[in-house]
Amino acid sequence: MTKVLNFKQELTGCFGQPVSENPTQAMIEAAYRHHDLDWRYITMEVGPEDLVDAVCGVKALGFRGFNCTIPHKVAVIEHLDGLGESASLMGAVNCVVKRDGQWIGENTDGKGFVVSLRELTKPAGKNVVIIGAGGAARAISVEVSLAGAKKITILNRSRDRGDDLYQLLNDKVPSEAEFVLWDKTYDIPEGTDVLINATSIGLFPDVDARIDINMDSVTSNMVVADVIPNPPKTNLVKDATAKGCKVIDGLGMLVNQGVIGIKYWSGIDADPSVMRKALEDIFGD
Ligand code: NDP
Numbered sequence: 001m002t003k004v005l006n007f008k009q010e011l012t013g014c015f016g017q018p019v020s021e022n023p024t025q026a027m028i029e030a031a032y033r034h035h036d037l038d039w040r041y042i043t044m045e046v047g048p049e050d051l052v053d054a055v056c057g058v059k060a061l062g063f064r065g066f067n068c069t070i071p072h073k074v075a076v077i078e079h080l081d082g083l084g085e086s087a088s089l090m091g092a093v094n095c096v097v098k099r100d101g102q103w104i105g106e107n108t109d110g111k112g113f114v115v116s117l118r119e120l121t122k123p124a125g126k127n128v129v130i131i132g133a134g135g136a137a138r139a140i141s142v143e144v145s146l147a148g149a150k151k152i153t154i155l156n157r158s159r160d161r162g163d164d165l166y167q168l169l170n171d172k173v174p175s176e177a178e179f180v181l182w183d184k185t186y187d188i189p190e191g192t193d194v195l196i197n198a199t200s201i202g203l204f205p206d207v208d209a210r211i212d213i214n215m216d217s218v219t220s221n222m223v224v225a226d227v228i229p230n231p232p233k234t235n236l237v238k239d240a241t242a243k244g245c246k247v248i249d250g251l252g253m254l255v256n257q258g259v260i261g262i263k264y265w266s267g268i269d270a271d272p273s274v275m276r277k278a279l280e281d282i283f284g285d
Pocket of ligand 1: 109131132133134135136137156157158161162198199200201203227228229250251253254255257
């Protein structure tokens with residue numbers, strides 16, 4: 001497939017990180033090629049001061065939609081016509097889609113995670129412990145709650161972000177919520193069904209980092225998930241696998257949010273295995 005843009009190609013893309021650091025392009029374009037879509041996904045480094053012009057630009061250039069990442073997930077909202085349910089609850093958008101002439105902000109991070117979770121267990125009625133209270137934890141906790149989780153415990157190092165997320169969950173979603181300040185080694189409570197690392201601990205190059213939880217309190221009946229895509233086999237993933245837990249790595253969430261984005265933009269059900277392979281070629285498996 002030609003790498004030169006031509007006027008027949010449909011355009012999608014991403015605003016945010018520098019191009020060289022964004023593997024999403026390889027993943028999405030692998031799906032476009034696999035499904036014979038003459039489409040492109042172009043990653044563009046856009047600073048906060050250029051966001052409004054960049055949004056006007058994609059609208060004028062006829063883009064089907066776009067992702068946005070840090071630092072645009074909140075700032076982009078005022079340039080859109082509306083929000084999907086979970087993006088509205090979270091107050092953050094990572095995927096924009098043109099529907100009936102309206103530019104609508106969605107959040108596919110948590111939805112992608114829930115697709116991965118459903119492959120292993122039903123979220124409904126489950127007790128979920130989420131480590132972290134940043135953007136990933138916010139997206140996952142809201143979506144897991146909308147999928148019917150019974151209780152969500154947020155464990156976070158800083159009190160302010162932990163409290164913020166606790167308040168959001170308590171006020172806006174149906175699950176019971178709890179916040180625990182993470183100031184010592186944490187014992188995973190008995191009765192926990194799903195344990196999720198949604199911090200950046202373990203992300204390359206900090207690959208030897210270990211999460212300060214008591215691994216003896218992690219039992220084989222738990223599903224253990226890590227959001228870190230690089231490397232996919234974090235210490236948590238390795239330790240939980242050794243314990244006999246069912247495990248979700250960070251590539252699962254990344255692939256599934258991409259599948260959902262492609263569905264929003266094109267109506268196609270993209271093959272996740274093709275997309276995962278493109279990521280494994282970059283990150284290893
Ligand atoms: P944020 O910066 O919004 O949040 C980071 C979180 O990690 C905070 O809760 C922070 O705690 C915690 N944290 C970071 N370092 C430490 C540490 N040393 N000890 C304890 N807690 C720590 O980041 P995001 O939520 O946007 O992203 C988090 C991770 O999720 C990233 O690594 C990203 O790559 C990954 N991610 C993966 C996706 C996927 O599709 N697989 C999608 C989105 C994100 P505190 O509040 O105390 O600072």
